[in-house]
Amino acid sequence: MLKDIDAVIFDLDGTLVDSMWMWESIDIEYLNRYGIELPKDLQKSIEGMSFSETAVYFKNRFQLLDSLDQIKSDWNKMAWYKYENEVPIKEGVKEFLEYLKEEGIPAGIATSNSRELVDLIIEKHGLKEYFKSIRTSCEVDKGKPSPDIYLLVAKDLEVKPERCLVFEDVLQGVMAGKNANMKVCAVYDKYSDKDQEQKKRLADYYVHSMKEIVL
Incomplete structure (x- = not known):
């Protein structure tokens, strides 16, 4: 090789x-804040996108009022504990x-x-x-x-x-x-x-x- x-x-x-398992759970929790159920095609739709591209996709698809920086900041906070304690x-x-x-x-x-x-x-x-x-x-x-x-x-x-x-x-x-x-x-x-x-x-x-x- x-x-x-x-x-x-x-x-x-x-x-x-x-760590891939945790991102779907974060998406579910994040969208629940806005009363949105996780679409079945979401994970496939965002696969490969950069962190910034994903934020743009979320903002447009779900018509979020938060800024892109706020969306990314929220995701960072949600993922931080899991990476620190649950991801081997x-x-x-x-x-x-x-x-x-x-x-x-x-x-x-x-x-x-x-x-x-x-x-x-x-x-x-x-x-x-x-x-x-x-x-x-x-x-x-x-x-x-x-x-x-x-x-x-x-x-x-x-x-x-x-x-x-x-x-x-x-x-x-x-x-x-x-x-x-x-x-x-x-x-x-x-x-x-x-x-x-x-x-x-x-x-x-x-x-x-x-x-x-x-x-």
């Missing part, structure tokens, strides 16, 4: 940490990151989450030392499946896109990695189980757990 690869780029939620790192992640560090293979993070929450997660799990670039989709023009965020991290790492390996758990993210002309390893996550076969078809590799990666 690492043959002819000069850098590895990871998505965060559902790939490095087991996924199995095999620390070992794989340690291997990359020992081998001198630079690593980056390309996430749709907010910078505030990313910093919290990285600090809590002691991951900062493993990454030379940590970027959010709010820093580029378009979220996933556009390749923008992955191309930005590759630029930070000073590695050509075709020499990068991406780890992603959701379909839109797998597409973003492929659109960036990178090799992609799809990662199992219960949240995206419905897209498993599509992820396998699109990606170059597939793992149920990072523990399966032969080092």
Whole structure:
């Protein structure tokens, strides 16, 4: 998997940490404040969007009066406790990151989450030392499946896109990695189980757990 690869780029939620389950519960709780029931198509509709794009989508779709900054602030507050107390790192992640560090293979993070929450997660799990670039989709023009965020991290790492390996758990993210002309390893996550076969078809590799990666 690492043959002819000069850098590895990871998505965060559902790939490095087991957190995708909590966002649906946050959406339910948030919309309940306004007496709105969670639409069945919501999670699929916002998949891959940046934190900012999702706020715009919510504001327009649900005709919210709050500002975009207020919406994002509310989400950050709601997610903070869960990330701090209920979200574990996924199995095999620390070992794989340690291997990359020992081998001198630079690593980056390309996430749709907010910078505030990313910093919290990285600090809590002691991951900062493993990454030379940590970027959010709010820093580029378009979220996933556009390749923008992955191309930005590759630029930070000073590695050509075709020499990068991406780890992603959701379909839109797998597409973003492929659109960036990178090799992609799809990662199992219960949240995206419905897209498993599509992820396998699109990606170059597939793992149920990072523990399966032969080092």
